[in-house]
Amino acid sequence: MASPTPAESITDLIDLSGRGALVTGGGKGIGAAIASRLVEAGAQVTIADLDPDAAEFAGWLGATFVQCDITDADQLRKAVEVAAGDGVLHILVNNAGIFPTTGPLAGATDDFVHRMLDVNVRAQFSATREAAGRMTSGGAIVNMASIAALGGGANISAYSASKAAVIAMTHAHANELGPKGIRVNAIAPGIIDTPGVQEQLEPLRAGGVDIDARIGANPVGIAGQPDHIARGVVFLVSDLAAFVSGHVLVIDGGATA
Numbered sequence: 001m002a003s004p005t006p007a008e009s010i011t012d013l014i015d016l017s018g019r020g021a022l023v024t025g026g027g028k029g030i031g032a033a034i035a036s037r038l039v040e041a042g043a044q045v046t047i048a049d050l051d052p053d054a055a056e057f058a059g060w061l062g063a064t065f066v067q068c069d070i071t072d073a074d075q076l077r078k079a080v081e082v083a084a085g086d087g088v089l090h091i092l093v094n095n096a097g098i099f100p101t102t103g104p105l106a107g108a109t110d111d112f113v114h115r116m117l118d119v120n121v122r123a124q125f126s127a128t129r130e131a132a133g134r135m136t137s138g139g140a141i142v143n144m145a146s147i148a149a150l151g152g153g154a155n156i157s158a159y160s161a162s163k164a165a166v167i168a169m170t171h172a173h174a175n176e177l178g179p180k181g182i183r184v185n186a187i188a189p190g191i192i193d194t195p196g197v198q199e200q201l202e203p204l205r206a207g208g209v210d211i212d213a214r215i216g217a218n219p220v221g222i223a224g225q226p227d228h229i230a231r232g233v234v235f236l237v238s239d240l241a242a243f244v245s246g247h248v249l250v251i252d253g254g255a256t257a
Helices: 010-014 027-041 052-059 073-084 112-132 157-180 195-206 211-215 226-237
Strands: 020-024 044-049 064-067 091-096 139-144 182-189 248-251
Touching: 010 020, 010 226, 020 027, 020 073, 027 044, 027 052, 027 091, 027 226, 044 052, 044 073, 052 064, 064 073, 073 112, 091 112, 091 226, 112 139, 112 157, 139 157, 139 226, 182 226, 195 211, 226 248
Parallel strands: 020 044, 020 091, 044 064, 091 139, 139 182, 182 248
Antiparallel strands: none
């Protein structure tokens, strides 16, 4: 009979000491929360962000900063190289993306749709390709999807399509990279209270909608916070999730239940 006592403690399973991590879009909002929690767990974090002001946050956190447009192949490759350093990369969080509001279908231009797919899908694909090549001792990749990929929604069709593609990509890469010891998962956040979301919802506020109530409109009854997503990322990249791959973790307070 197997021993009921686990061989490893919970603290050992969640310890990310010595693991190199790259977080795209890690300068604010959900990305900043993710970077903070990974540092707390012991990872050596590199933040890749388009905004140069993110360098100050990275310095405060004790992380490395690389200014990076994830749609630029050379800049993305450099970010992966910096995160890997002289060794290997262990963790990639494909967090960077653009926000959902597109307006009615009739007004969504081809250029806008192209940009949405380029940032939210193609760049994640490229980052995974580059990072996986440096994960020679195995690793963990987390892609940022959305509950919009599960149910869609009026006026966000391009965004919904891009995040549905992220989920499909997650499943495919989990199968392809699993034999190399690389686990690939995704998180599908609900509405999270970030500056970006507040900005996107501002037109509704101007029309008299209670945005705080909208953000908290879920069975749990609390506003989703960036740290709720960060906690999910720490789980998925740690050894707590050693047998989890190809999974989409929905973190939405039960909104899609």
